Amino acid sequence: MTAAAPHILSVQRLQKYFPVRSGLLGRASAWVQAVDDVSFEIAAGETLGVVGESGCGKSTTGRLLMRLIEPDAGQIRFEGKLVGRDLKVSDLRRSMQMVFQDSYASLNPRLAVADSIAFGPQTHGMPRERAIGRARELLGMVGLEPSQFERRYPHELSGGQRQRVNFARALALDPKLIILDEAVSALDKSVEAQVLNLLVELKKNLGLTYLFISHDLNVVQYVSDRVLVMYLGKVAEVGPVDAIYGAPQHPYTRALLDSRPSMDPEIRVEHPPLTGDPPNPINPPSGCRFRTRCPHAEAVCQTQEPDLRPAHGAPGHLVACHMRRAGSGHSQAAPLVRFGDREPSR
Numbered sequence: 001m002t003a004a005a006p007h008i009l010s011v012q013r014l015q016k017y018f019p020v021r022s023g024l025l026g027r028a029s030a031w032v033q034a035v036d037d038v039s040f041e042i043a044a045g046e047t048l049g050v051v052g053e054s055g056c057g058k059s060t061t062g063r064l065l066m067r068l069i070e071p072d073a074g075q076i077r078f079e080g081k082l083v084g085r086d087l088k089v090s091d092l093r094r095s096m097q098m099v100f101q102d103s104y105a106s107l108n109p110r111l112a113v114a115d116s117i118a119f120g121p122q123t124h125g126m127p128r129e130r131a132i133g134r135a136r137e138l139l140g141m142v143g144l145e146p147s148q149f150e151r152r153y154p155h156e157l158s159g160g161q162r163q164r165v166n167f168a169r170a171l172a173l174d175p176k177l178i179i180l181d182e183a184v185s186a187l188d189k190s191v192e193a194q195v196l197n198l199l200v201e202l203k204k205n206l207g208l209t210y211l212f213i214s215h216d217l218n219v220v221q222y223v224s225d226r227v228l229v230m231y232l233g234k235v236a237e238v239g240p241v242d243a244i245y246g247a248p249q250h251p252y253t254r255a256l257l258d259s260r261p262s263m264d265p266e267i268r269v270e271h272p273p274l275t276g277d278p279p280n281p282i283n284p285p286s287g288c289r290f291r292t293r294c295p296h297a298e299a300v301c302q303t304q305e306p307d308l309r310p311a312h313g314a315p316g317h318l319v320a321c322h323m324r325r326a327g328s329g330h331s332q333a334a335p336l337v338r339f340g341d342r343e344p345s346r
Contacts, residue, residue: 007041007042007043008043008176008177009076009211010077011039011074011076012039012075013074014037014064014071014073014075015038015074016035016064016071018031018032018034019032030282030283031282035071035233036057036233036234037074038074038234038235039235040228040235042209044176044209045207046210046226047211048212048227049213049221049224049227049228050062050211050214050227051227051228051229051230051256052215052230053231055278055281056232057233057234058230059213061230062179062211062213063098066093066096066179067083067084067093078095079095093173094124094173095175095177096178096179097170097173097179098170098178099170099178099179100183101182103162103163103165103166104159104162107162107165109153111153112151113151113152114139115135116165117165118131118135118172120173121172135150135172138168138169139168141202142164142168143164144168149161159186159191160187160188160195164195164198176209177208177210177211178209178210179211179213180212180214182213183212184214184219185216192219196219199223217260218260221245225241226239226241226316227239227241229256231278231290233284234320235308235320236250236253236290236320237253237319237321238318239314239317239318240314240315243317245257247314249319249321250320251290251296251323252293252294254273255274256273256274259272274293276293287302287305287306288304288305288322296330298322298329298330299329300322300330304328306320306321306322307320308320311324
């Protein structure tokens with residue numbers, strides 16, 4: 001991937017609220033703010049890792065991109081085309097596929113492996129014989145000998161083998177972008193390493209682009225070019241992987257990284273880097289959503305919601321924190337630089 005690579009996916013102000021229904025008529029009495037005003041871009045050929053605690057909205061974001069869930073607001077552009085207007089959802093799914101966490105539930109237990117992989121191409125008009133041949137080719141590509149595995153059923157495979165079948169099925173329509181939603185988190189560590197290396201190899205050989213959703217910070221660091229950090233439905237920070245892991249700008253990102261266990265027995269954590277549970281997404285805090293757990297929270301964090309601004313350091317590194325915005329009113333923010341009586345233009 002080069003710095004000048006065009007954006008294959010552009011997401012602007014994506015939003016999804018789920019109703020909480022009550023009463024005899026089942027009317028919505030409240031709304032779960034699962035994804036709220038999320039924007040980001042993915043360049044062709046890169047891997048964007050998405051991290052955050054459970055319930056932060058990362059998996060919902062993936063499903064919104066695939067239109068498995070209809071967004072309430074926002075725009076999704078794939079290769080410059082607006083999804084739903086310039087690009088049909090059926091055409092989008094030819095170019096964008098998704099691999100889920102549960103490898104068994106993702107496969108039809110009544111279909112043999114080759115038939116499961118061939119189902120997508122057949123649905124899009126490919127003759128069965130050719131689709132089965134394509135399935136055999138893909139099985140070999142993901143490290144499964146076709147003669148041994150093409151007639152097996154999902155219950156006859158291990159978790160790692162089933163997930164390889166899911167990768168093959170995702171590749172059957174020659175997609176350009178694959179969304180991986182916790183695709184390796186249910187695997188044993190030794191198998192996980194093999195599957196990760198397979199993903200890296202497939203990306204290199206096929207020119208793929210990945211959106212890699214995971215709670216495992218070490219795995220995300222290994223596979224990602226850039227990282228997006230989500231908290232309670234919002235983007236807290238996004239930037240190059242080296243900048244995020246080497247110089248995190250948001251207190252939440254720093255707490256997540258400090259929560260990783262160390263392999264050095266001499267390094268001991270005496271105080272938890274992050275305490276408390278995330279607030280209720282039905283009634284999130286005003287201002288900065290992280291302020292109820294942030295040790296640096298001040299009055300401005302309660303009254304004003306921070307927006308994503310460039311962080312000092314790596315190009316493309318953005319952070320939503322009042323401490324990182326000059327003149328925000330936070331005691332740790334830099335003073336606002338003025339030229340005469342006028343603020344510099346942004």
